[in-house]
Amino acid sequence: MNAIVKPRSDADWDVARVRRDFPILDQEVHGHPLAYLDNAATTQKPQSVIEAMDRYYRRDNANVHRGVHALAERATTDFEAARESVRRFINAPSAREIVFVRGTTEAINLVASSFGQGLREGDEVIITAMEHHANIVPWQLLRERTGVVLRVLPITPAGELDLEALPGLFSARTRLIALTHVSNALGTINPVRQVVAMAHEHGVPVLLDGAQAMPHMRVDVQALDCDFYAFSGHKLFGPTGIGVLYGRESLLQAMPPYQGGGEMIRTVSFEKTTFAGLPHRFEAGTPDIAGAIGLGRAIEYLEKLDWSAVMAYEHRLLEYATDRLKDIPGLRVIGEARDKVALVSFVMDDVHPHDMGTILDHRGLAVRAGHHCAMPVMTFYQVPATSRASMAFYNTVEEVDRLAAALRHARELLA
Amino acid sequence: MSELNDLYQELILDHKRHPRNFRDMPDATRAVDGHNPLCGDQLRLFVKVVGGRVEDVSFIGVGCAISMASASMLTETVKGRTVDEAQRLFADVHDLLTNDHPHTDPAELGNLGALAGVHEYPMRVKCATLSWHTLDTALTSDEDSVTTE
């Protein structure tokens, strides 16, 4: 057995202090302290987010953009302030490029539906073999509607994009590349800057699915030079029900509305309706106001963190977890890219992920078991499902130790 | 929550490690695929029904310990029974696993009583009932596949 060096807890990242910001972490599950290792499914929320949403409903609740009374004004101000927080956080040039949606799924559907209206039969969209179903199915629906062709960039056994295959996928009909920034099933961080550069050489815009990237790194859409960026509030320590589509203004301007209704119009008569400007044109109906305010507060929380410390800490967690898990007999790590977020997918001989989930739960360890909405990835690795431990900056080395011990126990129990 | 050992009883582990009647059946009268999309459990159940009696029953597939053991125990119990008896067993197992106050006495179900512990794990009930739903489909309809959704 190799000597595995336990990362020392260091002065740069005071994890005990950070954990106190997340009230949910302080509880027992089946008689054990909760070790929440399912952050790729959804993250926990800091106290400040919970309080901001509570305060909104206690004091400020009103519809936005509709009234002149005091509450309507407060709600509208706070809602638009949240949009500005998002803009600042991802360094978008303009708040007009920040569209509030329900989450990553809706953001991608919006692009497939609206940008997709400009596509014709035979036009091509490139996706990759490691996409979440949210970045596969909307394009298949578009294919059914318009006859676009889907091309799929393969992955390597290590779980990295096979970039050498990318040039061969471009054609004169390529209209968009849609790929994930970070894989939720494998943890791979994709070289998206490079993909964007290659795509732009062919005049092809790029949509990035940022659902799993946002919680682990600072994202700058101008530095990435991407054309669309989609993410979910609930995976970014904010509430469910709210997400963001960033779109380059010149592209959004040219896109038809996604849904029709209130908020998205300027004038309506039965003969003709003129649409509102950006971003409201894409926000039909009453939005998730409390959700947006909660997301804005989550972003303010994240902006106060020392991100070089966060990333260094998470990297140590990843390396430690990978070493500890690989040391367990019968365990195989799925996804061994050079660049990964703090996420380990694995299978174990004789222990099905579903049994694993139950056994770990008994020890207070929350992990995900299943296909992670990435069935093509499971097919590629010829496994029906994996177990996945996905960490955030509030997880600890002790939790990884408990995971490793429980995995050994699972094997003893079932093998 | 109850002890993990109530779920993973020795009998269940034995069936998981050594599934009975785990084989293809070329002369089956019905073959039905059962699929649990939530966790990817997938099995194919074969039955040979002659004169209203289940002469042979077998399965192949992949899945968690609970679904594999349940399917294996199913084949042992159902083999040789009449179709009516098999359907009553399905109803009893379903009752035992899904009702808070089942009228079925696990002791009367023989080995199948070992599945009773699954009731305490709502997320796992579908694992245990997959093969039984598949059997029910094989015996009562013309469908070739069934999912737990």
Ligand SMILES: Cc1ncc(COP(=O)(O)O)c(C=O)c1O
């Ligand atoms: C990579 C990726 N894309 C998209 C999604 C969908 O996100 P949501 O369900 O919040 O819309 C997820 C969430 O599981 C994801 O991990």
